[in-house]
Amino acid sequence: MIGELNHVAIAVPDLRKASLQYKDVFGADVSEPLALPEHGVTVVFVNLPNSKIELLHPLGEESSIKKFLDKNPAGGIHHLCFEVGDIMAASKKLLSKGHRILGSGKPRIGAHGKEVLFLHPKDNFGALIELEQK
Amino acid sequence: MIGELNHVAIAVPDLRKASLQYKDVFGADVSEPLALPEHGVTVVFVNLPNSKIELLHPLGEESSIKKFLDKNPAGGIHHLCFEVGDIMAASKKLLSKGHRILGSGKPRIGAHGKEVLFLHPKDNFGALIELEQK
Numbered sequence: 695m696i697g698e699l700n701h702v703a704i705a706v707p708d709l710r711k712a713s714l715q716y717k718d719v720f721g722a723d724v725s726e727p728l729a730l731p732e733h734g735v736t737v738v739f740v741n742l743p744n745s746k747i748e749l750l751h752p753l754g755e756e757s758s759i760k761k762f763l764d765k766n767p768a769g770g771i772h773h774l775c776f777e778v779g780d781i782m783a784a785s786k787k788l789l790s791k792g793h794r795i796l797g798s799g800k801p802r803i804g805a806h807g808k809e810v811l812f813l814h815p816k817d818n819f820g821a822l823i824e825l826e827q828k
Numbered sequence: 829m830i831g832e833l834n835h836v837a838i839a840v841p842d843l844r845k846a847s848l849q850y851k852d853v854f855g856a857d858v859s860e861p862l863a864l865p866e867h868g869v870t871v872v873f874v875n876l877p878n879s880k881i882e883l884l885h886p887l888g889e890e891s892s893i894k895k896f897l898d899k900n901p902a903g904g905i906h907h908l909c910f911e912v913g914d915i916m917a918a919s920k921k922l923l924s925k926g927h928r929i930l931g932s933g934k935p936r937i938g939a940h941g942k943e944v945l946f947l948h949p950k951d952n953f954g955a956l957i958e959l960e961q962k
Contacts, residue, residue, distance in 0.1 A: 695853075695854050695855035695856075696854045696855065696856050696876065697876070697877055698876060698877050698878045698879070699833070699836065699876050699878060699879040699881070702833065702836055702908055704953055704954075704955050705953075705954075706953040706954075707953070708953075712953050715952075715953075719829075719921070719922065719925050719927070720829050720830045720910075721829035721830065722829075722830050742830065742831070742832060742833050742910075743831055743832050744832045744833060744878045744879055745832070745833040745878055745879055747833070747908075749953075766954055768949070768950060768953065768954040769953035769954035769955070770949075770953070770954035770955060771905045771907075771908065771954070771955050773905075774836055774881075774905065776854075776876075787853070788853065791853050793853070815902070815904075816902060818849075819838055819839075819840040819841070819842075819846050819849075819883075819902065819903035819904070820838075820839075820840075820900055820902040820903035820904035820905070821838050821903070821904060821905050
């Protein structure tokens, strides 16, 4: 079911500082900040040869990243994203195994313009997992 | 400096259950458990097409994973590991930028038999980062 590790997201309290660190200290290829108001985040993509890091900063008062940073003011690893070949089949299988899908329980369009689902961390050993249609 | 995302480590309170979930629910290729007493962990590798997940469970009373699970009993994402081409040069650059290297400050042999360093989460927006010699 799961394919490639699409990205790891890190919530950061200072996006400019985090972006500069990945660029100048770690020598990675980083994107310009991209505002995604419908997801409540501004994101910087750190492009690695085999995967991506997404640096997330809250955008708007209802941002789930704002709530995460309220609890973790220094920032922290927020979630992992796995690609799946058929997100509806994956969703059906997970629900049949008793997994909880966050929000409406149906796929929505994610930061890359593809369908995504978020799985409950309590069903995944404390890790917030996003599934993205490949 | 940083190259591929070598792995993401998840600390889990029940290694057998976590391993079965990644194998049977997520349909991933998982290894047999591997005891690494010198690192205070038993590890299961989840082999993805482009990277790995490492499921970590404490081994021994001095395990840093035991302390992590004491604080996060359900488990959680523990660290990220980036490959570097020259770990001594990376270490020198990081120290010159004021970054703190955990432990003795010198590379030690990691779970894959290669030299590794761990960087202080407070210098990395709350994320524990391992660097591994490629």
